[in-house]
Amino acid sequence: MKKLLLILLALGLMTAGLGALAQEEVTLTVLWFNDANESEVFENTVADYLEANPHVKLDMQVIAFSEFEQKLKLMISGGNAPDLARLPTALLPVFQSQLEPVDGYVEDIEAVKAGFMPAMLAYALSPEGKMVAYPTEATGNGMLVNKTAFDKAGLDVVELSKTWTWADWEEAARQVIAANENIKYGLAVDFTPHRFSTILYQFGGRMLKEDLSAVEFNTPQNIEMLTWFKRMHDEQLIPPSVWMGSEKANELFQAGIAAGHIGGSWNINGYSKDITDFEWLAVRNPKGAINSSVPGGKFIASFQQSPHKEEAQKLMAWFSDPVHNAMYCAGTFNLTSRLDAEVNYTANKENFDTFAEDLKVTPAFAALEWNSPLVGKSSAIIRETVVQMLLGNLTPEQAAQEIDAQAAALAE
Numbered sequence: 001m002k003k004l005l006l007i008l009l010a011l012g013l014m015t016a017g018l019g020a021l022a023q024e025e026v027t028l029t030v031l032w033f034n035d036a037n038e039s040e041v042f043e044n045t046v047a048d049y050l051e052a053n054p055h056v057k058l059d060m061q062v063i064a065f066s067e068f069e070q071k072l073k074l075m076i077s078g079g080n081a082p083d084l085a086r087l088p089t090a091l092l093p094v095f096q097s098q099l100e101p102v103d104g105y106v107e108d109i110e111a112v113k114a115g116f117m118p119a120m121l122a123y124a125l126s127p128e129g130k131m132v133a134y135p136t137e138a139t140g141n142g143m144l145v146n147k148t149a150f151d152k153a154g155l156d157v158v159e160l161s162k163t164w165t166w167a168d169w170e171e172a173a174r175q176v177i178a179a180n181e182n183i184k185y186g187l188a189v190d191f192t193p194h195r196f197s198t199i200l201y202q203f204g205g206r207m208l209k210e211d212l213s214a215v216e217f218n219t220p221q222n223i224e225m226l227t228w229f230k231r232m233h234d235e236q237l238i239p240p241s242v243w244m245g246s247e248k249a250n251e252l253f254q255a256g257i258a259a260g261h262i263g264g265s266w267n268i269n270g271y272s273k274d275i276t277d278f279e280w281l282a283v284r285n286p287k288g289a290i291n292s293s294v295p296g297g298k299f300i301a302s303f304q305q306s307p308h309k310e311e312a313q314k315l316m317a318w319f320s321d322p323v324h325n326a327m328y329c330a331g332t333f334n335l336t337s338r339l340d341a342e343v344n345y346t347a348n349k350e351n352f353d354t355f356a357e358d359l360k361v362t363p364a365f366a367a368l369e370w371n372s373p374l375v376g377k378s379s380a381i382i383r384e385t386v387v388q389m390l391l392g393n394l395t396p397e398q399a400a401q402e403i404d405a406q407a408a409a410l411a412e
Helices: 002-022 038-045 047-052 065-077 089-098 109-114 118-123 147-152 166-179 193-202 220-234 249-254 267-274 309-320 322-332 349-360 364-370 373-390 396-411
Strands: 026-032 056-062 084-088 134-139 141-146 260-264 280-283 296-302
Touching: 026 038, 026 065, 026 309, 038 047, 038 056, 038 322, 047 056, 047 309, 065 089, 084 089, 084 309, 089 296, 118 134, 118 296, 118 364, 134 309, 134 322, 141 147, 141 193, 141 267, 141 349, 147 166, 147 280, 193 220, 193 260, 193 364, 193 373, 220 373, 220 396, 249 260, 249 267, 260 267, 267 349, 280 349, 296 309, 309 322, 373 396
Parallel strands: 026 056, 026 084
Antiparallel strands: 084 296, 134 296, 141 260, 141 280
């Protein structure tokens, strides 16, 4: 009997030890940077996960974005990578080889991928097709319009923009300018190839070869877009001053001088505070050969060096599901990266949703191009060559050829 009691006692101690081991406390190091309030909203969003898993704790390390890349590189080189990190699109290629793929931690990776916008998912895939991060929030380029000015011209811009083409927009813009003494231009386009490419994609154009191996601007679609862009400037439907560098697109729109603005989803929050003289709203981009935006955003990823990969992946999956992603995007006033998340914004819901609709149909190649170092290196060439074309020093055909020639020389 005494031996039996000892055996039972030993078994009890072993069981208790195993139970304690199963609930051993895990602290996940999370490296984060803020654009606004994202770290606070992240912690609020995963609070229910931490409540359901009390053995998991977070060590939030929030640093300035200017220091983020260097900090992460130092952590990795020292063999002390974080368990989780927030990453922008530009840094995904930098750290891609260090990231732990999601594929081995979910039952159906294809079902997981299918929940995200194709253009946002494209950023998160390795060259081998592995999903190395979860897209969290997105940004997109789109059109914002002065509804008051369209109303004065007798145009229902909400209905018109549901199906409009660039030809429809041009006709409407002329009517708006004619009906409004203060409106001088139809559309102001930010002085950057990023917003310029929004229209380029809609015309069926691209900046790189299909295999992403080189810049290829000299194509019929790109020349068609350049020809249109030059004509719009010549006819004052787009203000020449913006691409000459003397005025800013957002300021012309805010001042009620331009009837529209090709800007970004980040303008929504700013315009809500700054525009009080007229009613404005986001509308769908006019359709050319396709509908398109230009995607950007942030991601959450775990690292191969992490000693807590399983717990890190579980928390990422929880944070990135439709319900929690919607909570996070509502709290940060960002676009969702998901196709199936219904975000209940407390303000500007229709405007955010409009930008999201354009992102949903944006082709994956838009992300692949902007994720390529070739586009980053060639952006200044594209911008300055387009300026020379607008000045009349180059034809659209010559501008396309010049971009290719300068980009090729840069790549040598």
